[in-house]
Amino acid sequence: MKLKSLFVGLGLLASVSAAQAEEPFKVGFVYVGPVGDLGWSYEHDRGRQELDSYFGDKVKTTYVENVPEGADAERVITQLAKAGNDLIFTTSFGFMNPTLKVAKRFPKVTFEHATGYKRSKNLGTYVLRTYEGRYVSGVTAGLMTKTNTIGYIGSFPIPEVIRDIDATFMAAKSVNPNVKMKIVWVNSWYDPGKETDAANALIDQGVDVLMQHTDSPAPLIAAEKRGIRAIGQASDQSKFAPNAHIFSVRDDWAPYYIKTTKSVMDGTWKPADFWGGFDEDMLSLASINPNLPAAVRAKIDETYTAIKSGEFKPFTGPIKDNKGNIVVAEGHTLTDQELAQVNWYVEGITDEVPR
Amino acid sequence: MDADLIVQILFAAIKTGTPLLFIALGEVICEKSGILNLGQEGMMLMGAVVGFLAAYGTGNAGLGVIAAMAMGAIMSLIFAVLVLQLGANQVATGLALTIFGTGLSAFVGSGVVGQTIQGFQPVMIPLLSDIPLIGRILFSHDILVYLSFVMAFILFFVINKTRMGLTLKAVGENPHAANAIGIKVLRVRYLAIMFGGAMAGISGAYMSLVYTPMWVENMTAGRGWIALALVVFASWRVGRIVIGAYLFGVASIMHLVLQGMGWSISPNLLAMLPYVATVIVMVIISADHFKEKLLAPRSLGKTFDPREMA
Numbered sequence: 001m002k003l004k005s006l007f008v009g010l011g012l013l014a015s016v017s018a019a020q021a022e023e024p025f026k027v028g029f030v031y032v033g034p035v036g037d038l039g040w041s042y043e044h045d046r047g048r049q050e051l052d053s054y055f056g057d058k059v060k061t062t063y064v065e066n067v068p069e070g071a072d073a074e075r076v077i078t079q080l081a082k083a084g085n086d087l088i089f090t091t092s093f094g095f096m097n098p099t100l101k102v103a104k105r106f107p108k109v110t111f112e113h114a115t116g117y118k119r120s121k122n123l124g125t126y127v128l129r130t131y132e133g134r135y136v137s138g139v140t141a142g143l144m145t146k147t148n149t150i151g152y153i154g155s156f157p158i159p160e161v162i163r164d165i166d167a168t169f170m171a172a173k174s175v176n177p178n179v180k181m182k183i184v185w186v187n188s189w190y191d192p193g194k195e196t197d198a199a200n201a202l203i204d205q206g207v208d209v210l211m212q213h214t215d216s217p218a219p220l221i222a223a224e225k226r227g228i229r230a231i232g233q234a235s236d237q238s239k240f241a242p243n244a245h246i247f248s249v250r251d252d253w254a255p256y257y258i259k260t261t262k263s264v265m266d267g268t269w270k271p272a273d274f275w276g277g278f279d280e281d282m283l284s285l286a287s288i289n290p291n292l293p294a295a296v297r298a299k300i301d302e303t304y305t306a307i308k309s310g311e312f313k314p315f316t317g318p319i320k321d322n323k324g325n326i327v328v329a330e331g332h333t334l335t336d337q338e339l340a341q342v343n344w345y346v347e348g349i350t351d352e353v354p355r
Numbered sequence: 356m357d358a359d360l361i362v363q364i365l366f367a368a369i370k371t372g373t374p375l376l377f378i379a380l381g382e383v384i385c386e387k388s389g390i391l392n393l394g395q396e397g398m399m400l401m402g403a404v405v406g407f408l409a410a411y412g413t414g415n416a417g418l419g420v421i422a423a424m425a426m427g428a429i430m431s432l433i434f435a436v437l438v439l440q441l442g443a444n445q446v447a448t449g450l451a452l453t454i455f456g457t458g459l460s461a462f463v464g465s466g467v468v469g470q471t472i473q474g475f476q477p478v479m480i481p482l483l484s485d486i487p488l489i490g491r492i493l494f495s496h497d498i499l500v501y502l503s504f505v506m507a508f509i510l511f512f513v514i515n516k517t518r519m520g521l522t523l524k525a526v527g528e529n530p531h532a533a534n535a536i537g538i539k540v541l542r543v544r545y546l547a548i549m550f551g552g553a554m555a556g557i558s559g560a561y562m563s564l565v566y567t568p569m570w571v572e573n574m575t576a577g578r579g580w581i582a583l584a585l586v587v588f589a590s591w592r593v594g595r596i597v598i599g600a601y602l603f604g605v606a607s608i609m610h611l612v613l614q615g616m617g618w619s620i621s622p623n624l625l626a627m628l629p630y631v632a633t634v635i636v637m638v639i640i641s642a643d644h645f646k647e648k649l650l651a652p653r654s655l656g657k658t659f660d661p662r663e664m665a
Contacts, residue, residue: 034461034572038467066461151615182615191576192567194607197371201611218567221471240471345579350617 015075025087025265027051027257028080029063032075032092037190039215039234041065041252041304043093044114047253054258069094076103081106087264089257090114099123110264114266115160117340119271126256130160130233130278131167131339132307133249135314136285137231138171139303140246141179141209143296144229148178151207153198154185154212157354161213163342167314168211169348175299182207183351203228209246220244238287247300250286278308315339320347358488365607369500372604374399374558374575376503376568378582379589379596380510381554386586387514388547389527389654396579397456398552399429404464407570411467416475420499420560427556427656428549430456435548442658453579461572474568475499499561500502506554511593523547527652529589530659540659550635554630555579590650 018197029048033041045063062085067076073095080088081102087110090099096116103111103123111123119125141150150172154161165183172179182205184198195214199222202210210230212219217240223230224241232238232248256276263269276282285304288297306312317328321344328334334342345353378395385392402423410419434452437443475497484494493504514520525533526543534540558578563570581603589595 033469034465036465037571038469143600182617184611184614186611188576190571192569192571192574193371193562193576197367197568197608198611200363200367201608202615204360204367205612205615207615216567216571217469217471217569221567221569351614 011024011232015234020223023084024058024060025055025261026083026085026129027059027061027261028083028085028088028097030067030080030088030090030092031063031065032067032069032094033065033190035063035065037215038217038237040189041091043235043251044089044253047257050254051261055252055261059261067095067274070098074098077102077111078105081109085109086263087112088180097280110269112260117273118271121271124260124269124271124274126260126274126276128251128282129275130249130283131163132277133233133283133285134164134167135171135307136170136300136303137246137249138173139175139212140292140296140300141168141211141231142172142174142176143299144246144292145172145179145209147206147208148176148180149206150179150181150209151199151202151205151211152183153183153195153202153210153212153219154183154189155189155214156187157185159340159342162345162353163315163339164213165349166342166344170319171303171312173348181349183349185354186214188214190215193218195219196222199223200226217241232286236253236286238289243291245287246292247288248286250284252282252284255280255282271280273336275339276303279310315342321345322347322349359614362488362491364605365610366495367600367608368604369492369496370566370604371607372600372602373500373503374561374578375582375585375603376597376600377561378555378579379585379600380503380506380593381551381558382582382586383591383593383596384510384523384554385547385551385658386513386591386655387523387527387652388544389530389652389657389659390544390548391445391449391656392431392434392452392548392551393446393583394430394434394452394456395449395551395555395582396575396577397444397453397460398427398555398583399456399559399562399575399579400460401456401463402427402430403563404460404559404570406556406560407464407472408467410472410474410564411470414472414565416473419564420557423560424553424554425556427552427559429463429552431548431552431555432545434552435545438658439548442660443654445658448489452473457573464570464572467570468572469569471569472564474564497565499557499565502557507593507597514593524652525656530654534659534661540661544659550606558582561581569576587651591652 031041031044034206035041035045048061048063064076067073069092077098089112092116093115096113096118099111099113100118103120107122115127116125152165167180182202184202186194186198188194195216195218199210199219204224208228210219210223212233217237220232220237220241223244226232229246230244231246234251236248236250238245313333315334317332318330319328321327327344378399405426406419406423409422434448437448438445477495477497480494484490522538526540530540549555562575585599589599
């Protein structure tokens with residue numbers, strides 16, 4: 001993988017010297033993981049490929065995978081900018097500061113950073129409303145559980161993850177007042193061994209529907225082995241658990257990549273904080289298992305449609321946190337800025353948010 | 356907490372401890388001969404990826420284990436040639452082996468990321484598996500777990516009760532004296548290093564064929580380093596390594612179980628512990644006066660060149 005990054009780097013250098021007058025519009029991508037992770041980076045690369053085939057010869061894309069968050073990222077982003085890319089997408093939270101720095105040095109290049117919050121005149125941000133997918137997951141888990149105990153494997157207690165836990169639990173509670181949710185943190189985005197341990201620990205404690213905010217398919221494999229149900233995240237993970245798999249909440253970045261590239265090409269681009277969800281088809285429910293009961297399937301479709309049409313928004317008040325404080329007032333719906341700062345568990349979650 | 360849950364925790368602890376046990380048993384033999392190989396993580400990753408590739412290609416998990424052992428041994432042979440033949444520094448060479456193995460395994464395995472295989476199924480042992488509680492904790496595992504039990508017994512016996520064990524210890528304690536009485540020091544060390552490599556390979560195969568039957572980059576997540584620390588904690592004794600490996604298993608399972616039960620302990624703190632312990636032990640390894648107290652093999656980490664002898 002490291003070797004591959006090097007080749008891409010060399011390729012970039014070569015293409016600089018070969019620069020011609022009539023060049024295609026060039027778009028660069030920086031990934032934190034391997035494109036074969038079958039999760040986060042895999043989906044970003046799928047978006048890149050669609051961008052490629054949408055524009056044909058008019059756009060040329062390059063990517064660098066496995067870029068560590070930190071000083072190395074700055075070097076890679078600088079290289080992409082120097083190589084004549086007109087638009088650069090950096091796709092992990094930890095690329096935020098390096099992207100900002102490089103953006104200052106290359107004012108003519110447009111930068112887009114995923115999941116961050118720092119913007120400048122040539123740097124925009126974009127993020128997914130994953131909590132919409134979590135809400136449908138929660139409803140489904142609440143209906144499917146027989147033990148009234150659902151499980152959640154967390155990565156790091158950051159707002160994005162806490163917000164998704166809240167959405168999941170509110171949803172489960174809305175269809176099943178007796179439901180309880182057990183949360184286990186593994187402190188990693190990607191550690192199949194640990195994720196397996198966490199899955200088994202939850203199953204041992206009576207969990208019969210498992211959800212995760214980590215990137216490996218290991219929890220689904222564990223669920224399949226132990227005969228319980230599970231919901232996949234980021235990418236379609238049905239093949240890892242043909243019986244256990246309920247559906248996967250799949251990320252789809254292509255619509256945003258195509259739209260943004262278009263706007264930069266015709267000069268209408270402005271730095272913004274973009275949030276995409278069901279309505280933009282940037283989130284979808286992949287491979288809904290045909291073995292689900294018809295009533296559950298109907299409820300999945302109903303919830304999905306309600307959120308997609310904008311008729312229902314999960315974070316609408318009144319919402320209390322688990323200490324009894326009102327965190328969302330009646331009639332108020334959290335704004336995107338407020339969503340980015342959620343650091344409380346909703347009423348009914350018996351754990352504390354880890355500090 | 357009911358009895359059922361305790362049984363399940365202990366069962367899971369055995370599973371979690373098994374890869375550590377394999378790799379630590381290999382490393383203890385290597386260190387007994389006076390060689391410190393910090394390349395465990397790299398050998399383990401290469402074992403994991405090659406084992407997975409072989410099992411994926413042939414559909415036979417047993418062949419996967421054999422391929423992983425062979426790969427681990429080959430990796431350690433590179434190390435052996437460098438430190439024994441060319442007199443390279445053991446610490447630096449070991450670290451290089453880890454870095455090399457991490458990168459190479461990612462490169463070799465990129466084609467099978469996300470593929471799954473059947474892996475090993477649990478095997479029940481007549482009579483033993485039927486013992487209440489103990490049967491469920493110890494004897495309802497897959498074949499590799501049983502292999503680790505057997506290996507621990509064999510190594511305990513070999514080290515403590517046989518001439519072979521005595522030779523190994525003599526080489527590790529004082530290679531010059533061993534050389535003087537006609538023991539082929541380098542040959543013993545070659546074999547010890549390659550045994551360590553093969554065990555690291557099995558350990559890797561356990562990760563990619565049993566624990567999570569799939570290959571992803573860096574899937575061993577630092578277990579090679581923890582095993583190195585374990586050997587020191589156990590003061591180079593097989594019995595204590597077995598206990599240590601399972602204790603580590605219990606610790607890593609318990610923190611997940613307790614979280615599920617609603618205990619609020621900072622997960623960051625708990626997740627850090629094995630690594631903090633590892634750092635402390637690494638410091639101890641490199642300080643000479645600690646080593647003697649801990650019964651470390653006296654020539655551990657020192658280069659031996661038979662040509663220097665009069």
